[in-house]
Amino acid sequence: MSTTLPTRPLDHATARTVVAPVVPSRSRLRPLGLGDVRIVGGFWGERQAVNAAHTLSHILSRLESEGWLPNFDRAAAGTLPAGRRGREFSDSEVYKYLEAAAWELGRRDDIDLERTFRGVVDRVAAAQEADGYLNTEFGREGQQPRWSDLEWGHELYCLGHLFQAAVARERTRPGSDDGLLLVALRAADLVCEVFGPDGIPAFCGHPEIETALAELARVTGDARYAAQAALFVNRRGHETLADIEWGRRYFQDDVPVRDAEALSGHAVRANYLAAGAVDVAVESDDDDLLASLRAQWSRTRGRRTYITGGQGSHHQDEAFGDDWELPSDRAYSETCAGIASVMFSWRLLLAGGESAYADLIERTLFNVVATSPSADGRSFFYANTLHQRVPGVVPDPDATSPRASSSLRAPWFEVSCCPPNVARTLASLDAYVATADAGGIQIHQYAPAEIRTTLDDGREVSLDVATRYPDEGTVRVTVIHSTEGAWTLSLRVPEWADGARVRVGSADVVGEALPVSPGWAVVRREFRAGDVVELELPMAPRIVVPDPRIDAIRGCVAVERGPEVLALESVDLATAEDVGEVVLDVTAPPVEGDGRVWVSIADRAPASDGWPFGAGPLDADAEPTRVALVPYHDWGNRGPSTMRVWMPTT
């Protein structure tokens, strides 16, 4: 039992065949892709099923009705800019849809989806210009010239998403004749020509293409793309882009990546850039850059991250705040920032193997990514507040919501980056479950799953993971097949799991439960079919206290259960309509009952309109009553409501 893993570098040759979004040429851990791991149900399996059955078609329908996909047809027909609809980055949503569909087609065969996918690819390909340029917003008569607005134009950002779609397709359907990879490569070649060492010495206001180019290099073996990614990362931070209202920090052009102390500026941009910078550091053996990114991750996690894993404290510029600036009520915590944070953490996890990265991924998946989509997969949170003060308005199901925040999920947004980002993440989630290294297999996220892979030495291993996590805390890994010789199975013990235990046995023998500390439960043995490694995670609800430097939640506590952050929602209140009118009675610990977590609350004295500064604090004056909390990811599903994660105490 240890927090560090035994180590040996990845066999580079193996990497090229992995069916996963991120496949580094060198790393501490080797990703196990969709060919190796299959989530077969449970919390995430249900969400993947909804994603496949409803979300993908919902997105495609909106891409058509909003005109964002027809923009490509107009480009092909040469009629643009007349009739173009959507914001300057709307092309990217089409590409994220393609990426999501590609991963979904990597999970299962689906003739209809395959046909749809190819149809969209054809429309995209038809819009590509002779020299490889592809964007419906720039470059034509009546439009701004190509590359004339790097600050806000998002041309390279859009291409980044195109490349990621092509990578997903090539990994899930190598050598497919649909043509998407060719479209991507022609565009990537143009980018390398235009922005290469002798080209325009600049980069995109919205990072994305960096990580995409790195992956394109990995999937094709063409080092030019990796070099271009490195150029983009290293050019940044020298005040190349124009100053804007919020300063160049907004798009990370204030400080070179390697000199930053924490992520700052626009939270999605910052995380996409950090993810790309890890790729660049890994591919170019730049250990200083990698060390800096690790330190930035730590500082960001320790001082600029919400309890949900959400990031971004400002609505105004969708940006990180200063250290400790984490307001619950104005939490922006954009869904895309959560996804981008998972991308950054995952790359550091592969590079170094520390369980803390997987801890933050789990927290963010359960409390940001899972929070965004509704149960039917057809509406979404864009921002993820931790405190809703007034019940929101029910969004018009046929309208495009201009609002980034509400207390209710909306079917679509004027800026609709989040829905397809959720879709591509869920469709590729199997790839974030487990990894391998020279010594064995590591399981990072717990879901009912089948793992069928080979160790680095070629030995085949089959494992089944059975669990009702996060409803229950038992994770049972059964060895279905193993061959001679010892290897190591490592199970992540989350940072919150004080009191976890692990038990190693076989089909016949139940082993002794041994205590295991947060980090890794490491079992090395000569496994045989029928062997069982069972992790028991403590699932009793926990009271959580914040660092006192976080001004916004001083005097408050939250309640967590397993990986889930819980919330108090006003629809569960009997005696008050507003969660602001109650306080938590911390003398009564939270308890479980009827499948929910219950706490004790008391009503505040009535509010007045008097001057609110001067008198001593009001005391709660009513008898405590019991109220059930809801998992944060489930809030807002029962109509307009007020809600809070952090609760003031008596």
Add this chain to the structure above:
Amino acid sequence: MSTTLPTRPLDHATARTVVAPVVPSRSRLRPLGLGDVRIVGGFWGERQAVNAAHTLSHILSRLESEGWLPNFDRAAAGTLPAGRRGREFSDSEVYKYLEAAAWELGRRDDIDLERTFRGVVDRVAAAQEADGYLNTEFGREGQQPRWSDLEWGHELYCLGHLFQAAVARERTRPGSDDGLLLVALRAADLVCEVFGPDGIPAFCGHPEIETALAELARVTGDARYAAQAALFVNRRGHETLADIEWGRRYFQDDVPVRDAEALSGHAVRANYLAAGAVDVAVESDDDDLLASLRAQWSRTRGRRTYITGGQGSHHQDEAFGDDWELPSDRAYSETCAGIASVMFSWRLLLAGGESAYADLIERTLFNVVATSPSADGRSFFYANTLHQRVPGVVPDPDATSPRASSSLRAPWFEVSCCPPNVARTLASLDAYVATADAGGIQIHQYAPAEIRTTLDDGREVSLDVATRYPDEGTVRVTVIHSTEGAWTLSLRVPEWADGARVRVGSADVVGEALPVSPGWAVVRREFRAGDVVELELPMAPRIVVPDPRIDAIRGCVAVERGPEVLALESVDLATAEDVGEVVLDVTAPPVEGDGRVWVSIADRAPASDGWPFGAGPLDADAEPTRVALVPYHDWGNRGPSTMRVWMPTT
């Protein structure tokens, strides 16, 4: 001694001659204008002197160099839109400059300023079109058509400021031949024609013209303008303007003014509109509307106002937040919102006479309006945060700051509404000191001043006010001249002044000090020359505790002294560089010494980058040390610093 005043309606005939920004046709209190009241020194007199000596010329110089005044020359020359500079509302800053200069010329003769004033008026007048239209951004070939963008165009807003400048000029120099009033009336006639009962059934996205038209009606006696103001107020709130990202609440078009429960949306817009709505209610005897506005004021003060009097909790839309949403670190508290709040409160004070309105005016003047300008009157805060987490950057003195917030004042802004707004407020501040009614005189704000006026029955009264307020709490009012018969002198006792005392005597006899409660100290007698009424306000520093519903400052206290909110600034710390690293020791009360207020603080335990949720709160572990606080309005004058008003306690 009472919180209510004896009452009799104002003599309407008197009102027309008052030299003040607001002169209602009917009101509980009659304003005493610049002809009646003269601030002769002290806290406000010094600021007025700096305003006159430096700020006005600083503003004019920027209006020239930024091209905002030359825009009028280009309009007159017929060369627009070529060369036009500044935002769509830049005309208004020229008008606010004119208003400020007009008030300044009402305070004292100044041949140079008079010449400058007339020069600017000539350039503005030359740009007016034949039908009275006046705006440098709209209506010409190559520009958007007139009135085509009521949401954002600010055309009527700009004209409102033009009208206020003309009103100031006409009141301070009745019948002046400079032509400004004529320019204003021609534009106002056009507005009444275009937006009248049979005209465009809409209004401006930024309220301002409502209160301006009401005052134009008062100064000219032309009821059409008041009727147009009423039309604009009553049309609002029916979703006439287009929806925008932040909803129609942003420009108060979501709910009719009389149906609102509190101010909401953009804080400057909301207060300007409320001020105009009071004018409309007063002029049209609409007591229901007036009652609604009083209730909105109370709810806004009680739940949406910072301890400084500042308003506006969101940077994003410069808007009010929900009830109790008052983050210190993201306080927007725009200087203009403070000024607009003073305008709203002042109109309600005149209408009803309740001291609470003057209380909020005092708080806002000392802690928002006085905070904005630097000591030299050449740089300004635009936003007024209550918690600066990181030291700001020194603004380039020659540049135009695009940033609405910094820890240091900037000489100018891309949107530079605040500097001329401060200038016009300070130049007319004498008019906010005192009022009269049928029974006597009321003093609302304390400054060394001369009051020379007549009571409603024609009796002449002269008073001198001597005070070192707010350094000291004694306000000594000496009767210089009075005639036979009793009248009433009422002195406001601020809401914070528990333990105030009043003493009535003569040149020879020192009266007994009698306790007086917050509200009004009312002295009715047959005053003779040499009589003295002396108010003693308790100036010991006070610990202030917030309503526990205000989540953002739970577990914190602030310190006030008199009308001043105090702040902890890092330049005063010996043992820490960041005010976030200390806590207040509340067992040691604040004390005065060396002209400052001292508190006891302790250092926090060192911060880490660990996951910040889960462990119990860190305790301060160092010995308490003493540190001096600074008046909030003085912060940021000693270089980059961190600062906080609300301090966590041990």
